[in-house]
Each structure stands twice: as structure tokens, then as C-alpha cells.
Amino acid sequence: MTERIVSGMRSTGKLHFGHYLGVIQNWVKLQKEYESFFFVADWHALTTKYDNTANLRQDVFDVVVDWLACGIDPEISTIYVQSLVPEIAELNIYLGMITPQNWVERDPTLKDMAKILRTKEAANSQISYGLMGYPVLMSADIMMFNATAVPVGIDQVAHIEITRDIARRFNNIYKTDFFKEAKPLLNNCSLICGLDGNKMGKSFGNDIKISDNEEVTTKKIMTAITDRTRLRKTDLGHPDQCEVAFKYWEIFGSVDDVATVKSECEQGLRGCADCKRQLAAKINELFAPIREKRRYYENHPQEVEKIIKEGSAKARIEAQKTLKEVRKLVGMY
Ligand code: TRP
Ligand code: SF4
Numbered sequence: 001m002t003e004r005i006v007s008g009m010r011s012t013g014k015l016h017f018g019h020y021l022g023v024i025q026n027w028v029k030l031q032k033e034y035e036s037f038f039f040v041a042d043w044h045a046l047t048t049k050y051d052n053t054a055n056l057r058q059d060v061f062d063v064v065v066d067w068l069a070c071g072i073d074p075e076i077s078t079i080y081v082q083s084l085v086p087e088i089a090e091l092n093i094y095l096g097m098i099t100p101q102n103w104v105e106r107d108p109t110l111k112d113m114a115k116i117l118r119t120k121e122a123a124n125s126q127i128s129y130g131l132m133g134y135p136v137l138m139s140a141d142i143m144m145f146n147a148t149a150v151p152v153g154i155d156q157v158a159h160i161e162i163t164r165d166i167a168r169r170f171n172n173i174y175k176t177d178f179f180k181e182a183k184p185l186l187n188n189c190s191l192i193c194g195l196d197g198n199k200m201g202k203s204f205g206n207d208i209k210i211s212d213n214e215e216v217t218t219k220k221i222m223t224a225i226t227d228r229t230r231l232r233k234t235d236l237g238h239p240d241q242c243e244v245a246f247k248y249w250e251i252f253g254s255v256d257d258v259a260t261v262k263s264e265c266e267q268g269l270r271g272c273a274d275c276k277r278q279l280a281a282k283i284n285e286l287f288a289p290i291r292e293k294r295r296y297y298e299n300h301p302q303e304v305e306k307i308i309k310e311g312s313a314k315a316r317i318e319a320q321k322t323l324k325e326v327r328k329l330v331g332m333y
Contacts, residue, residue, distance in 0.1 A: 233272075
């Protein structure tokens with residue numbers, strides 16, 4: 001039997017290059033080898049945005065459109081929305097009962113989120129009970145489909161560790177081997193930084209979106225940080241100190257492109273503005289088919305709705321099977 005993978009993303013709206021290179025590209029490849037479940041984690045979005053839900057629906061839609069545009073294929077993968085599979089909430093209850101409080105308290109990602117929340121003046125700077133349950137809910141997401149592997153970015157690995165611990169604990173308590181222990185499945189792509197050299201993120205305003213058009217992409221690329229010691233085109237450049245632009249070349253350019261850029265930069269034969277204009281053209285060329293597909297789905301929202309509804313219905317059938325077994329193992333009425 002083919003092994004199962006499950007993975008999700010919070011519904012944060014339109015996705016950026018970091019999502020594409022770090023996660024989606026990997027999913028597109030893996031969906032051909034595994035029985036794949038990919039979902040939009042709208043409950044997880046709610047853990048921090050419960051008081052700001054006006055865009056929640058649109059955010060879910062935008063994420064799915066990005067996935068489809070990038071090549072997640074609804075014919076071979078199950079695409080669904082977390083909250084449309086309410087069985088996950090019930091599994092979350094059983095897992096919550098058996099999870100020691102200090103396991104969630106020591107979750108490093110949660111600690112980071114709490115730190116960010118504390119710096120906000122907002123009314124929701126409190127850590128809610130729901131947010132504390134973030135890793136337990138993630139465990140429910142994963143264990144629901146008894147996945148053996150979870151393709152995620154490196155930042156999610158700690159969560160997968162907790163999932164393994166919870167699965168093991170469940171099996172111990174209820175004297176079963178029903179739940180498998182899922183492993184994180186990392187890809188080998190190097191992390192893409194934001195235009196300012198920091199981690200790429202929507203909230204940092206340093207990202208390029210999959211959905212950005214050519215003009216916006218070019219404008220953004222022109223702001224990318226280069227070798228700061230270089231003032232004129234004829235100054236000899238240092239690609240290894242070109243914090244963003246050259247790194248992008250290494251990610252998006254061919255081996256030949258990179259060699260040319262490097263040697264011309266080092267010899268002072270290439271100006272940074274020209275260099276970045278070429279880089280933008282390269283990126284626009286690579287993303288043209290994805291963006292075209294994206295426009296198609298944006299203009300056919302019913303098709304997207306149908307994919308979401310059908311995928312969620314399919315996921316529910318699998319979820320119900322798991323839940324039936326879990327209720328029996330726990331000893332519910
Ligand atoms: N926490 C993940 C993120 O921030 C989303 C997520 C929720 C997830 N549940 C999951 C990822 C289960 C993998 C498996 O994007
Ligand atoms: Fe970076 Fe290109 Fe400028 Fe060299 S020419 S410093 S690689 S942007």
C-alpha cells in the first residue's frame with residue numbers, strides 16, 4: 001500500500017516564494033509518490049486571529065488557488081479545509097485529554113508565537129486556551145490520517161516531534177499500535193530570504209507573492225539588497241557579500257547564469273540595477289505558467305469551490321474511519 005502523507009498551511013492569504021520553494025514544490029513532487037492529504041488550517045489561523053475574521057474565507061480560497069496554480073493536482077491529492085472535517089475537532093478532544101500540560105508549554109514554536117503576541121498592543125495579546133492547544137490540534141490533523149510522513153518546513157519540526165510523543169502515549173495508554181509515528185519530511189531546498197535579507201514573511205513586508213504580477217515582481221526585486229560596498233558599476237563586486245540579489249540568482253538562475261553574473265560582477269562589468277532587472281525577468285519567466293494558471297482559477301471560483309468541497313468530503317470519509325476506531329479504543333459510548 002502506498003504510504004500516506006499529510007500536511008497543511010495556515011490560511012494566511014496569498015502565499016509567497018518562501019512557501020513555494022520551502023514547501024509547495026516539495027508537495028508537488030511527493031504527491032506522485034504518496035497518497036497525499038493537503039489542507040488549509042483555518043482553525044490554526046483562528047488561534048491568533050479569532051477577533052479578525054473578515055478575510056478568513058477569502059484567505060482560505062487564496063491559499064487553495066496558489067496550490068492549484070503551483071501544481072497540486074486535485075486528481076491525485078486530497079485538498080481540503082480543516083474546519084470542513086469536523087471529525088478533527090473530536091480527535092483533538094481525545095488527544096487533549098492525554099497530553100501533559102508541560103508538553104505544550106515547552107513547544108518552542110508556541111513560545112515564539114507567545115512572544116510575538118506579547119509585543120502587540122492588541123486586545124488579543126493574551127495567549128488563549130486555543131493557542132495553547134496548537135500542537136495538539138496539529139497532532140489531530142496528522143494522526144487523523146495515520147500519516148507516516150509530514151512534508152513541512154524546518155520551523156514545524158518541533159510540532160511533529162510532539163505529535164510522535166502523543167501518538168506513542170495514546171498507543172501506550174489504550175494498549176494499541178493503531179497510531180503510526182509520523183516523521184517530518186524536509187526538502188533539500190535552501191531557505192529563501194526576504195528582500196531585506198531577513199526571513200521572508202508576509203508581516204515583514206519583504207516578500208514576493210506567487211500572485212504578484214510581473215511589474216510588481218520587478219519593482220520588488222529592484223529593492224533587493226546587493227553588495228553594500230558597491231557604489232558604481234565599475235566597482236569590483238563581491239557576489240558572496242551580495243546578500244539577496246546574488247542568492248536569488250543561485251536559486252532561480254541556471255548554473256551558467258550564476259557563473260556569468262559572478263564573473264561580470266567581480267570584474268566590475270555589471271551594474272546592480274541591470275543585474276536585478278535581469279533577475280526579475282528570469283523570475284517572471286519561471287513563474288509565468290504558474291501565474292497564468294492562477295488567473296484561470298481566480299476567474300473560475302466555482303471550480304475551486306468544487307475541489308474544496310469534494311476534497312473535504314473525501315477526507316471526512318477517511319476521518320470517520322479513524323474516529324470510529326479511536327472511540328472504540330478510548331471506550332466511548
Ligand atoms: N502549523 C502549520 C503552519 O503554520 C500548519 C499546520 C497545521 C500543519 N496542522 C498541520 C502542518 C499538520 C503540517 C501538519 O503552517
Ligand atoms: Fe549583486 Fe548583481 Fe550587484 Fe553583483 S552586480 S553585487 S551580483 S546585484
